[in-house]
Amino acid sequence: MNKIKKETIADVPVDLVNVIELNKQELISKILHAINVSKNFEKLISDIVNLIKDHTKINAIAIRLKKEEDYPYFYSVGFPKYFVKRESSLLEKSEEDLFDNSGLCDHINLSCMCGMVLQNKISRSEKFITSRGSFWTNSSTRLLMQFSKEQVSKFRNECNRAGYESIALIPIRVNEDTIGLLQMNDKRKNIYTEEVINYFEDLCESIGLAIQIKNREEELTNKTKQLDYENKLLNSLYKINQLLNRFDLSDDEIYQSIFNVLIQISSFQQLAQVYLEIESKVFQTDNFELTSNYIKKKIFLNGLSAGKIIFSFSDDSPEKNDDSLKAELSNFIEMIAVNLEDYLQQHRYEKLHMLAEMRFNTIWHNSFDAMRLTDSKGNIIAVNDAFCKLVDMQMHELMGKNFDCIYDEKTDLNNFIDSTIHNSGFSNSSIQRIPFQKEVKLKSQKKVFLKITFSIIKWEENDYLTLAIFRDNTAKVKAEQNLVNLEKLASLGKLTSFLTHEIKSYINPIKMTISYLNKNTPINNGGFSYTNLLKQQIERLEHLVKDTLEFSKCGSVNIKSINLYSMIESLKTSFINLLDEKEIILNNHVNADVNLMADFEKLQCVFLHLIENSIEASKQNGMIEITADINLTENFTSIKVRDTGIGIKLPAEIFEPFVTTKSCGTGLGLPLVRKYLELHKANIQLLSSEPGNTIFEIIFPLNGVNYGHNSYN
Incomplete structure (x- = not known):
């Protein structure tokens, strides 16, 4: 075979080489960033292809990835649709001897040059093959002219027919395994150099490593899903136990909630049907049907059947053919049945007792009225939040202290009401439930009008507790006082209006007389005029009448x-x-x-x-x-x-x-x-x-x- 001329950088236009050279570092940085941040495998490959195209301006770029025995296009950009559809698979036909023993290898399984590069069946001594097994040419037409017609006929040759001259095929490997191929085609000639091809070979090593990492992540994800299924069962069991200890829910609400949890435990909820029966109450998924493949657990109460739990699997359910999943699910349902039996036998009675206690605590702590419980010695043994707010003290400051700790020691109103009760020795039953109302001064120096109702409760044979209910009537008392004051002011206003009219009728003549006398009365030796004194007193009287009238008005504002x-x-x-x-x-x-x-x-x-x-x-x-x-x-x-x-x-x-x-x-x-x-x-x-x-x-x-x-x- 004739030796093929090696392409050199002298055949390459300087401007295209510079475009690739100038963007190489930025491209590798962005690709590495995409590898690090991408969480989706398909998005990662598409980002890599698009980044290469954006930075190199090459016409068409694609990545092939191994799928069983083939290497179809995984993602491409710039290639015509017909080209991608026709050239995607490399297994369309068998290839026989393509070259003689001096160059290419025999009996390849994948067709075209892409297949030969992927199978590493071209000698690396060829001028168009690099030392790392990549194929590249700056003129596919010129390259094909180097082969015989018989050799050319065994190529698909779609790239050249589509007008692509500059072609680069870079294998993507992980260790020694070839997992894909980077294909870069351009209709322009002479856009590649050995340095550029070497750069993309380095890049493909990073891409291969990224693909390996993503594959391992997917394996880890699958294992995580299995663990997630187990955790879902455990979490569901925890939720059911929590529901069985909810005292604010009725039995029907608990059973309905448990049924909802049972529905959620399967990863494929729509592929498994659930049936729950307890105490004659039935909960089931829509169109429930008992198939030939199901798990069933009965619920017993005192040896008698009280219900059952059924999981019925469809043909597509993953649990149907997975014995380990079915075993875990069976154990899970068994534990639920045991918990329900325990609930029916014991917890229900405890629940009723604790529910009553919880309701009392709710009433005690959320009551608008302040409440305090003291023993026979007057020591505080319980207070509610309203009481703490009333006396402006924390609960820990009150517990165990004597009842008079809330009052100011200096006031003469300190403990009149409480001492009346506690000093009686709890013998006077007429005191019970009789309200007292008095103004007291608290330890916080705040004066309040308290209405207090006492109830004496027999605790033991010779011991009593006192429940005191306090209501702050300060606002009410002040409102009543204001009402009285308003009534007084209204009366004062009427009287003042009458007096003002009468007094004014006398003041004006007196002022005129004083003015006349002031002009005709000589000043005494001390320079003092008695008429000026009279004038001042009249003005004071006039000022008093004016202020009194103004104060007595209810008034409005503009x-x-x-x-x-x-x-x-x-x-x-x-x-x-x-x-x-x-x-x-x-x-x-x-x-x-x-x-x-x-x-x-x-x-x-x-x-x-x-x-x-x-x-x-x-x-x-x-x-x-x-x-x-x-x-x-x-x-x-x-x-x-x-x-x-x-x-x-x-x-x-x-x-x-x-x-x-x-x-x-x-x-x-x-x-x-x-x-x-x-x-x-x-x-x-x-x-x-x-x-x-x-x-x-x-x-x-x-x-x-x-x-x-x-x-x-």
């Missing part, structure tokens, strides 16, 4: 957006004379973007009273400071009014009506402030009453505040 900064500045202007007289600095530190949704007149009245009080309490060169901070987390805005005045002498009573420390005060200013704020769902508190640092804080709800352009309504 809500609109109010800029707090502007309001404070306006009030600051109105107090300019008083501020200058005492040289007091009023600092308005409110952000200019803070807007309150409020009634303008009532909110103005609030700050008018607070600023006026601060001015009156301040000495020369004092300071008043107003700030506003919005707390988005707690949903409120905090407004603070601070002054450096003389402080407050009666901090606990300042919000009570008619309580004042001023010589000419009405005692209605701060109560009126609180009333107006409550109309806005806001409240006010005195943070500090110390001289030089008196601070009032207004907590205004965020749903009534706008900050800049953002509304929190």
Whole structure:
């Protein structure tokens, strides 16, 4: 046979070689990444083929993988459909001697050049075969011209007929076994070099290793499925045992749940039918039919049949022909039958007892009323969650302690009710179930109105327990007090309205008379005018009437957006004379973007009273400071009014009506402030009453505040 000319890099266009050379490293990196991350075998092979094509721009690429005795195409891209269909199998015909003994081997089983490469039956001394058994050519037409017509006739030669000139066939091996082939065809000539072919041979070694790993993973997956079947049986048995110990389910619900578990134990649920009969109750899959292949276990109660479990297998069920699976399933059903027998004989009675106990515990711990159980010595032996919440103490802080541990030792209301019961020696049965109601001060310093009902329970012959049920009636009592106050205020309002009209009719003539006298009465030696004193007293009376009338009104609010900064500045202007007289600095530190949704007149009245009080309490060169901070987390805005005045002498009573420390005060200013704020769902508190640092804080709800352009309504 004529020697075939060896193709060299000089025959290859430089630009195509460079494309392959430049992308080689990136390609191997991406293929290795695909090998590492791919969990699906088919996806892995398709990714490898597509990556090679994208990076090399070769026309057509395919991978053949071994399937029994053949190596069909597993995945291809770029080849025509007819080509793939025609050339996929390599077993279409037998090949006889193709070349003489000087070159190719005899009696190959796989056809075409792909088959010869796969079977490694071409001598590696041939110019178109590499040392690792790969075939490549940059011109299939030129290569075929080197063979005789007889030799060419024994090739399929579909690649050349399809117009492919550059062809590379790289075997994919694992150790010494050939498991596949990488085929790369291009209609252009001269795109391969020895270096490129060597590169793809290295790449195919990595692909072979990846395929081996994936095959082992599949083997491991199959073994895992077998173990999974066993675990499924064990987990199902565990679920059934859990169901048999559920005290919140009825028997019918338990049996139905067990039947559902039985259905789920087979990997092929639709191929096995299940039948469960227990205590005359029957559960079965749709169209249940007892085939010739089934597993059956009976359930007995006191020696008598109480039911049965049946698994009936169809012809396609994997359990039918797998003796090991059937044996495991049979043991599993046997254990279920034993557990059901045990449940019927014993657990049911225990369940009824524990169910009653569980219901009692549910009532005890979820009761709205606070409950406490004490022994004859007054020691606490049980409390519920509502009691802990009421007294603001943890359960471990209460258990074993005397009942009076919940009360404040300093209060004179500490244990009036409880001591009435425990000091009686449990002899007075008339005490039982009689409710007491009294205000007490708890250890947490919280004052509450408690309604307590006692029940004395005989425990042993000479011992008793006391069950006390506590209900916090603080809100109810306060609501009743508020209702009484509202009724009083309504009456006061009517009276005040009448008195105001009458008093005003006298005040105006008196003021006119005083004004006349003031002009015509000479000032005494001390520069003092008695008419000015009368005028001041009349103005005080007028102010008292106005505050009393305003406080007695129930009131309503006309809500609109109010800029707090502007309001404070306006009030600051109105107090300019008083501020200058005492040289007091009023600092308005409110952000200019803070807007309150409020009634303008009532909110103005609030700050008018607070600023006026601060001015009156301040000495020369004092300071008043107003700030506003919005707390988005707690949903409120905090407004603070601070002054450096003389402080407050009666901090606990300042919000009570008619309580004042001023010589000419009405005692209605701060109560009126609180009333107006409550109309806005806001409240006010005195943070500090110390001289030089008196601070009032207004907590205004965020749903009534706008900050800049953002509304929190």
